[in-house]
Amino acid sequence: MSIYFDNAATTVCGETAAQAVYTAMKEVYGNPSSVHRLGQKAAVVLDRARSDTAKVLNCEAKEVYFTSGGTEADNWAIRSAARTGALKGKKHIISSKFEHHAVLHTLNALEKEGFEVTLLDVYSDGLVRVDDLADAVREDTALVTIMYANNEIGTVQPVAEIGALCRLKGVIFHTDAVQAVGHIPVDVKRDNVDMLSLSAHKFHGPKGVGALYVRQRTPLNIFIEGGAQERGKRGGTENVPGVSGLAAALTEANERLEENAAKTIAIRERLVNALLEIPKSRYNGDPTKRLPGIINFCFEGIEGESLLLKLDAAGICASSGSACTSGSLDPSHVLLAIGLSHEVAHGSLRLSFNERNSVEEADFIIKTLPTIIEKLRSMSPVWEKIQKGGK
Amino acid sequence: MAYSDTVMDHFENPRNVGKIEDADGIGEVGNARCGDIMKMYLKIDNDVVTDVKFNTFGCGAAIATSSMATELIKGKTIEEVLTLTNKAVVEALDGLPPVKIHCSVLAEEAVKSALVDYYKRSGRQMPKALQDFKIDEDAHDS
Ligand SMILES: Cc1ncc(COP(=O)(O)O)c(C=O)c1O
Ligand SMILES: [Zn+2]
Numbered sequence: 001m002s003i004y005f006d007n008a009a010t011t012v013c014g015e016t017a018a019q020a021v022y023t024a025m026k027e028v029y030g031n032p033s034s035v036h037r038l039g040q041k042a043a044v045v046l047d048r049a050r051s052d053t054a055k056v057l058n059c060e061a062k063e064v065y066f067t068s069g070g071t072e073a074d075n076w077a078i079r080s081a082a083r084t085g086a087l088k089g090k091k092h093i094i095s096s097k098f099e100h101h102a103v104l105h106t107l108n109a110l111e112k113e114g115f116e117v118t119l120l121d122v123y124s125d126g127l128v129r130v131d132d133l134a135d136a137v138r139e140d141t142a143l144v145t146i147m148y149a150n151n152e153i154g155t156v157q158p159v160a161e162i163g164a165l166c167r168l169k170g171v172i173f174h175t176d177a178v179q180a181v182g183h184i185p186v187d188v189k190r191d192n193v194d195m196l197s198l199s200a201h202k203f204h205g206p207k208g209v210g211a212l213y214v215r216q217r218t219p220l221n222i223f224i225e226g227g228a229q230e231r232g233k234r235g236g237t238e239n240v241p242g243v244s245g246l247a248a249a250l251t252e253a254n255e256r257l258e259e260n261a262a263k264t265i266a267i268r269e270r271l272v273n274a275l276l277e278i279p280k281s282r283y284n285g286d287p288t289k290r291l292p293g294i295i296n297f298c299f300e301g302i303e304g305e306s307l308l309l310k311l312d313a314a315g316i317c318a319s320s321g322s323a324c325t326s327g328s329l330d331p332s333h334v335l336l337a338i339g340l341s342h343e344v345a346h347g348s349l350r351l352s353f354n355e356r357n358s359v360e361e362a363d364f365i366i367k368t369l370p371t372i373i374e375k376l377r378s379m380s381p382v383w384e385k386i387q388k389g390g391k
Numbered sequence: 392m393a394y395s396d397t398v399m400d401h402f403e404n405p406r407n408v409g410k411i412e413d414a415d416g417i418g419e420v421g422n423a424r425c426g427d428i429m430k431m432y433l434k435i436d437n438d439v440v441t442d443v444k445f446n447t448f449g450c451g452a453a454i455a456t457s458s459m460a461t462e463l464i465k466g467k468t469i470e471e472v473l474t475l476t477n478k479a480v481v482e483a484l485d486g487l488p489p490v491k492i493h494c495s496v497l498a499e500e501a502v503k504s505a506l507v508d509y510y511k512r513s514g515r516q517m518p519k520a521l522q523d524f525k526i527d528e529d530a531h532d533s
Contacts, residue, residue, distance in 0.1 A: 301448065302448065303426055303427070303448055303449050303450055303453075304450075305450035305451055306402070306449065306450055306451055306453075306454055309399075309402060309451045313403065322426060322450070331426065342425075342426075346426045379405070379408045379409075379445075379446050379447060379454075380428075380446060380447070380448040381419060381428050381429075381430040381446045381447070381448055382428055382448040383448070384446065
């Protein structure tokens with residue numbers, strides 16, 4: 001038996017998406033650049049994937065560039081906007097402290113190349129403040145990049161307000177929407193987004209494929225030289241199977257957005273109510289401004305990796321932001337950014353789920369988790385101190 | 392990163408978990424900041440470790456190394472215990488993933504720090520090997 005509650009890491013590929021991938025591999029296997037019929041058939045499939053993706057985002061097909069995933073889309077968007085800004089003498093970038101490493105590491109690299117980066121604080125509710133952004137924007141700000149929804153705690157940022165502010169100030173706005181797309185309504189026009197990253201494997205599509213939306217007239221650099229593919233910006237024969245799967249999964253997710261969210265939120269609220277009953281537990285992030293399917297809890301006195309190992313032994317797949325799970329000495333930068341102490345952050349647990357999970361599975365977790373926590377606490381010198389301190 | 396079967400066995404069924412109320416020496420090492428804390432309790436009779444118990448807050452590797460270390464020192468003379476190294480604990484566990492070696496350093500330190508405590512309490516002359524024992528913060532931080 002295996003209960004999969006790690007859907008923020010990746011999801012199972014859906015039937016429709018898997019079928020689309022298979023068809024593109026075995027039947028529509030021509031090269032979209034070829035003149036002959038098989039090539040042209042593949043070109044039609046590719047175009048179709050692009051327009052289907054555009055429809056969901058509420059943009060034009062030509063504004064969609066397919067990539068190898070969210071990480072690439074983030075790298076491309078940020079590097080491109082940075083270079084565009086630099087040409088005009090703008091070398092300041094604004095982001096937040098709890099972005100994905102795909103964003104933060106790209107920004108670190110740009111800092112070494114002479115850019116100045118301001119990372120906005122994230123408050124204990126797991127949200128950035130638009131006022132802070134307004135204060136941070138300068139004449140030489142080239143780019144604002146703020147994630148749509150956080151991958152560890154699930155909070156959804158005030159993206160539409162951020163977009164409106166950036167549009168007003170004439171600053172390019174990129175958002176890493178990898179965890180949002182396919183789960184909540186994302187509309188690049190409504191949100192005034194200039195660039196947006198998404199990744200198929202987070203909404204039941206295949207791994208290794210994603211997309212970057214780039215609003216018309218927003219300059220975009222060539223990312224990979226070598227061909228006319230992706231409007232000459234990213235050379236190389238297109239991943240037709242991958243993008244077919246992406247579009248199929250996205251279309252399906254979008255059609256069932258509300259229905260899926262309702263089902264997922266029911267699971268979420270059931271879990272949250274039960275886990276809050278565990279002594280010295282903490283629900284991280286705003287309880288309402290969040291994705292349907294990601295919750296993050298800290299349990300004082302225990303360490304995340306040992307919790308995950310015990311859950312795994314009980315058949316439950318989950319994740320944690322503890323240092324020992326990341327292979328570094330510090331717990332997750334996201335948990336530290338929302339103000340948790342190292343001690344508390346080590347005892348974090350992320351449960352991420354969707355409409356394919358069941359209430360019964362949630363109930364199994366609700367039944368299993370407290371016993372595991374008790375067991376680990378019973379042998380924890382930290383818990384002993386917490387108890388003695390009467391904290 | 393995967394743990395050996397021996398590590399998983401010691402994690403799932405840790406030996407000698409608990410406390411000794413009338414312990415002759417107690418050592419606590421690590422800190423909650425880095426994520427692993429080990430507390431070791433020793434009962435010593437005639438220079439022999441007659442009983443040992445531990446409490447650990449930490450990852451799978453930290454719990455398994457604590458457990459293995461207690462097994463390796465139980466019933467041994469202090470002289471023998473002093474030769475215990477972190478490397479020996481790791482070997483007894485059939486290895487640890489490289490990123491986890493730093494977690495295992497604590498086991499050796501916990502034992503030594505409990506012995507230091509024992510000598511302090513009993514007022515006996517500390518063996519040379521313990522006189523310059525200092526918790527190697529750097530090793531754990533690296
Ligand atoms: C917020 C966020 N951005 C970017 C990524 C990277 O996406 P990918 O795995 O497709 O490269 C992820 C997923 O790990 C993510 O959660
Ligand atoms: Zn550890």
